[in-house]
Amino acid sequence: MKKKIFFILLIAALVAAAVAYKEYNRKPADLATLKPEMEVAADDLVAAYATDEAKANQQYLGKVVDVTGVVSGGSTGKNILLGTNLSAKVSCLLDSAHTLQSTSIKPGDKLRLRGVCTGFLLDVELNRCVVVND
Amino acid sequence: MKPYLILILTLAFSASQAQKFFTNEASISFSSKTALEDIEAQNKKGFGVLDVSNNKLEFAVLLKGFEFRKALMQEHFNENYVESDKYPKATFKGTVSNDVQWTKDGIYKTTIPGTLTLHGVTHPETATALITVKGGVISGTAEMQVKPADYAIKIPSLVVEKISETIKVAISVPSFAALNR
Numbered sequence: 001m002k003k004k005i006f007f008i009l010l011i012a013a014l015v016a017a018a019v020a021y022k023e024y025n026r027k028p029a030d031l032a033t034l035k036p037e038m039e040v041a042a043d044d045l046v047a048a049y050a051t052d053e054a055k056a057n058q059q060y061l062g063k064v065v066d067v068t069g070v071v072s073g074g075s076t077g078k079n080i081l082l083g084t085n086l087s088a089k090v091s092c093l094l095d096s097a098h099t100l101q102s103t104s105i106k107p108g109d110k111l112r113l114r115g116v117c118t119g120f121l122l123d124v125e126l127n128r129c130v131v132v133n134d
Numbered sequence: 135m136k137p138y139l140i141l142i143l144t145l146a147f148s149a150s151q152a153q154k155f156f157t158n159e160a161s162i163s164f165s166s167k168t169a170l171e172d173i174e175a176q177n178k179k180g181f182g183v184l185d186v187s188n189n190k191l192e193f194a195v196l197l198k199g200f201e202f203r204k205a206l207m208q209e210h211f212n213e214n215y216v217e218s219d220k221y222p223k224a225t226f227k228g229t230v231s232n233d234v235q236w237t238k239d240g241i242y243k244t245t246i247p248g249t250l251t252l253h254g255v256t257h258p259e260t261a262t263a264l265i266t267v268k269g270g271v272i273s274g275t276a277e278m279q280v281k282p283a284d285y286a287i288k289i290p291s292l293v294v295e296k297i298s299e300t301i302k303v304a305i306s307v308p309s310f311a312a313l314n315r
Contacts, residue, residue: 026205061222062198062212079159079179087139091158093179093199118198119222121181122138122158127199 030097031114032130034064042069042083042090049120050088060117060124066132067092071109080105080113081123091123098130105131138181138194153187155272155310162195164280164303171296173207175200184272184310186236191246193226193305215287216253224252226259234265241266246276253285261305272310278303 038060040048045067048056067090069082074089078099081089092113105111112133115126160180166173177199183192197218202208212218228248235242246261263276279300282289289297 024204024206027203028201028205028208057219057222061219091179116198119196121179121194121196121223125179125196125199127179127201 028128030130031064031095031116031128032098032132034114036066036114037063039066039068042067043085045090045124046083046085046088049124050085053120057119061119063117064114065117065126066112066114067126068110068112071105071107071111073107075105075107080111080129082111082113088120089123090126092126092129095128095130153185154313155184155186156313157182157307157310159308160193160195161306161308162193162200162303163306164200164301166298166301168296168298173202173297175202175208175211177201180305182305182307182310183313184230186272189230189232189234191226191228191230191248195224196222197224198222210293215282215289221252221254224250226250226261228259228261230263230265234267236267236272239268250278250280250285252280253287255285257284272307274307276305 040060045056045060045065048059067082069090070084072081072083072089075081078094080092080094082092083089090113092115111131113126113129114132115129118125118127158179158181160182161176161178162180163174163176165175177195178201179199180193180195182194184190197216198212200208200211202211216224226248228246231245231247233242233244242265244263244265246263248259248261249256250259251257259278259280261276261278263274265272265274280303281300282297283299
């Protein structure tokens with residue numbers, strides 16, 4: 001009986017240790033595998049931040065957002081600018097595991113990008129972005 | 135409502151337009167090394183403005199933009215330490231000391247005394263920097279040693295041994311662009 005209890009406790013301890021190890025080493029999730037918390041058009045997102053940054057942060061900061069819009073000039077293979085607003089765009093830094101997708105992207109293309117909103121500097125900033133195909 | 139945009143436009147419309155430079159791809163990283171753990175994070179979208187007429191240099195960075203290898207560390211950093219929902223940005227405002235000649239090619243070692251605003255607290259910090267001027271292009275790297283305690287950042291006693299008291303912050307600007315957007 002004692003031996004049985006010992007083994008059950010040992011297995012429980014090993015499972016707990018494995019779970020803790022896995023959680024400790026968990027990498028930030030690839031956004032292609034997550035559902036977005038909300039969807040917004042690039043120009044609307046920029047307008048929200050231009051009107052009231054604090055309110056826009058309450059709505060978007062730290063959230064996984066799907067942004068749809070037109071690719072703007074100034075986009076590079078690693079960072080895509082979306083939107084037609086002259087003073088600010090949505091600046092989407094591509095997830096380093098997904099930069100290959102950007103080789104075929106040109107200004108004027110309509111895109112849907114999923115990223116985490118990190119806030120507003122010169123543009124609305126999104127990180128870990130992946131291109132989403134409808 | 136758009137402080138950085140207003141700053142840029144103000145600088146852009148001033149008479150000496152060629153004197154203002156900016157970057158929105160500054161790489162800002164920080165690292166903490168202890169016997170127990172090495173923690174590193176990087177932000178690839180730091181925003182910086184340099185005015186060579188008065189040597190003023192400003193950087194701003196979004197704290198949620200710091201990427202860690204471990205999701206748990208990134209979450210603790212944002213939720214518990216810097217509370218980035220409350221204080222999404224950190225800014226550094228400084229003045230490059232007079233050793234740099236902006237129109238003469240060279241590699242200049244310099245210091246940049248200023249203030250860092252982080253977690254709602256503003257505290258003096260001095261960065262040491264290496265600024266390169268080559269063919270009219272300004273680039274550089276800078277470093278400062280930051281103490282989380284100076285910014286009311288509370289590290290729980292459970293992990294205090296894993297985070298060093300002084301964090302090394304490094305800024306790298308591959309090139310500043312002349313101001314025109």
